[in-house]
Amino acid sequence: MTKHRKTAAKSASEGDVAGESQQRHNRVLVRLATGSSITGGDFDAFLRCLTEAAAETLEVERASVWLFSPDRTRLRCVDLFERAAWNHSQGIELGARDYPAYFRALETERVIDAQDACGDPRTAEFRAGYLEPLRIVSLLDAPVRWGGRLAGVVCHEQVGKERPWTSEDQAFAGSLGDLVSIALEDQQRRRTEEALREAVRTNRDYVRELSNANEELRRANEQLKEMDRLKSTFLAAVSHELRTPLATIQGAVENLLTGMTGRITEMQLRMLEIISRNAGRLNRLIENLLEFSRLSSGRFSIAASHIDLRQPVRQAFENFRTLADRGGLKLSGAIPEDAIMTMADHDRIIQIATNLLDNAIRFARTAAALSLSARDGSATLTVEDDGPGIDAELLPRLFQQFPRADIRSAGTHLGLGLSIVKAIAEAHGGSVTVASPTSATGGTRFSVVFPIKASTERPAS
Amino acid sequence: VIAPSSRLLVVEDEEDLLEVLTERLEWEGYAVEPVSTLAAARTALAATLPRLVLLDLMLPDGSGLDFLAEMRASPSHTNTPVLILSGMGEENASRHGMARGASGWLTKPVGGEVLIATIEKLLSQKTVTSDQ
Numbered sequence: 253m254t255k256h257r258k259t260a261a262k263s264a265s266e267g268d269v270a271g272e273s274q275q276r277h278n279r280v281l282v283r284l285a286t287g288s289s290i291t292g293g294d295f296d297a298f299l300r301c302l303t304e305a306a307a308e309t310l311e312v313e314r315a316s317v318w319l320f321s322p323d324r325t326r327l328r329c330v331d332l333f334e335r336a337a338w339n340h341s342q343g344i345e346l347g348a349r350d351y352p353a354y355f356r357a358l359e360t361e362r363v364i365d366a367q368d369a370c371g372d373p374r375t376a377e378f379r380a381g382y383l384e385p386l387r388i389v390s391l392l393d394a395p396v397r398w399g400g401r402l403a404g405v406v407c408h409e410q411v412g413k414e415r416p417w418t419s420e421d422q423a424f425a426g427s428l429g430d431l432v433s434i435a436l437e438d439q440q441r442r443r444t445e446e447a448l449r450e451a452v453r454t455n456r457d458y459v460r461e462l463s464n465a466n467e468e469l470r471r472a473n474e475q476l477k478e479m480d481r482l483k484s485t486f487l488a489a490v491s492h493e494l495r496t497p498l499a500t501i502q503g504a505v506e507n508l509l510t511g512m513t514g515r516i517t518e519m520q521l522r523m524l525e526i527i528s529r530n531a532g533r534l535n536r537l538i539e540n541l542l543e544f545s546r547l548s549s550g551r552f553s554i555a556a557s558h559i560d561l562r563q564p565v566r567q568a569f570e571n572f573r574t575l576a577d578r579g580g581l582k583l584s585g586a587i588p589e590d591a592i593m594t595m596a597d598h599d600r601i602i603q604i605a606t607n608l609l610d611n612a613i614r615f616a617r618t619a620a621a622l623s624l625s626a627r628d629g630s631a632t633l634t635v636e637d638d639g640p641g642i643d644a645e646l647l648p649r650l651f652q653q654f655p656r657a658d659i660r661s662a663g664t665h666l667g668l669g670l671s672i673v674k675a676i677a678e679a680h681g682g683s684v685t686v687a688s689p690t691s692a693t694g695g696t697r698f699s700v701v702f703p704i705k706a707s708t709e710r711p712a713s
Numbered sequence: 714v715i716a717p718s719s720r721l722l723v724v725e726d727e728e729d730l731l732e733v734l735t736e737r738l739e740w741e742g743y744a745v746e747p748v749s750t751l752a753a754a755r756t757a758l759a760a761t762l763p764r765l766v767l768l769d770l771m772l773p774d775g776s777g778l779d780f781l782a783e784m785r786a787s788p789s790h791t792n793t794p795v796l797i798l799s800g801m802g803e804e805n806a807s808r809h810g811m812a813r814g815a816s817g818w819l820t821k822p823v824g825g826e827v828l829i830a831t832i833e834k835l836l837s838q839k840t841v842t843s844d845q
Contacts, residue, residue: 474758492800496727496800497727497729498732498822498825501801501822502824503730503734503822503825504729505734506737507740510740
């Protein structure tokens, strides 16, 4: 800094003041404009450099930068450099409305060059409150324009002796105002970039959280699936385990009924039939449980082959005929004389007929009837009974997989069995419907319609 | 050379069911050799050629399917009819048993009449096959 002053003094003595000072001003401006602080991100450091350079270069006691508050009602000193004390300070504020002439001038002029600050109409407003207390005599103020309007001002304040401002001084002050604009622009750009980076960071965090939540959901879903699979496996295992003792009971009863152990009395026969009938029902329940576990685990599929539909239907019917006879029910069957050849799963057709007959016999008052017919490319299996019928409000939910509490009065077996009938029928491309009541006294009729499908098997060799 | 037998070899580890099956089959006129382990079944096979084997799958000393595979690998028992009687359902039948040489498959519980009819059918098929 001392060197600068010596150079200035030397230039003045050689009489080439204007050219020499302009060169000096330009060097200072270039240094400020290319220094790291203007775009280095430290706005305050840049302001300190600028005010020091301004005071040193123009050899004034005070140089300062002022910026508008966000609401533009106040002008705040963001850096004041006092050369004698070599001191920086900030924070003084001025009410913008208190100095209308000054701000009007800033709006319109490149610089305010007030040699007699107290007398100059543009700066006289500061006389009593500012200039005189601080013994400021001359002012050289350059507006800082940014974003298309006045953003602040760079001030040079001469203390003690009045001073005329050369055109070089004025150009230098105006350029300082421009440099502050550039620094403001840079600061704004940095803030925007930081905000963007923050937004990106936030977004990334959000994406990460979402992805974590997603992963947790996926895991929970896996666990649910696993639990569901375990449930199905358990159901299947239990059902399989039940089969052997059931087979033993049925076999033992059958052995007795064959008479191989000797004559049995009428009473013994009735008791054995009760055992047999209930073992049969237990068996159908197990079949339905197994089927249900397949359905609920998604392992349900049918193994269709080219069969005569009458055969499995007849088999199911025969199983129930003796049962109905013993219970005093009239069970009639109408199965056509001609074969009904179609692609179907033999065991699953038995299951459909069995489930429907099981219901019919349990709810029938005096009679149940099965009929099978074929017409127009489809086969229809109908099972009906003369029981009390089904409440109208229950009908829509009859085929749901899980029996509702209100269907329980009709037996949980009903819901399970019918949902299986529906699943099997649909797996065959067919459908099941129910009509109830069918007469004034009640009655229920289930109809399963299967499309008749030509063989897709290769002809047997 | 293993001597041919008129007996049915029944392999079932549930003693109650084994008794029920044996009583029924004997009453129907078959000679029955009841065993409840694979070890006993192997001993019986080493001594005689049964007309048919009624085979449970889950046995205390192994799987009936392995036993079936052993039989099919042995020249003496390649053609012996094997009827599987299992608590496992039909979907497993085609996947395991049938592909590995079972002659028939019944799922427990099975009615006596169906059991007898199936055995009769397999025995008659065996006769036809032998004649050919």
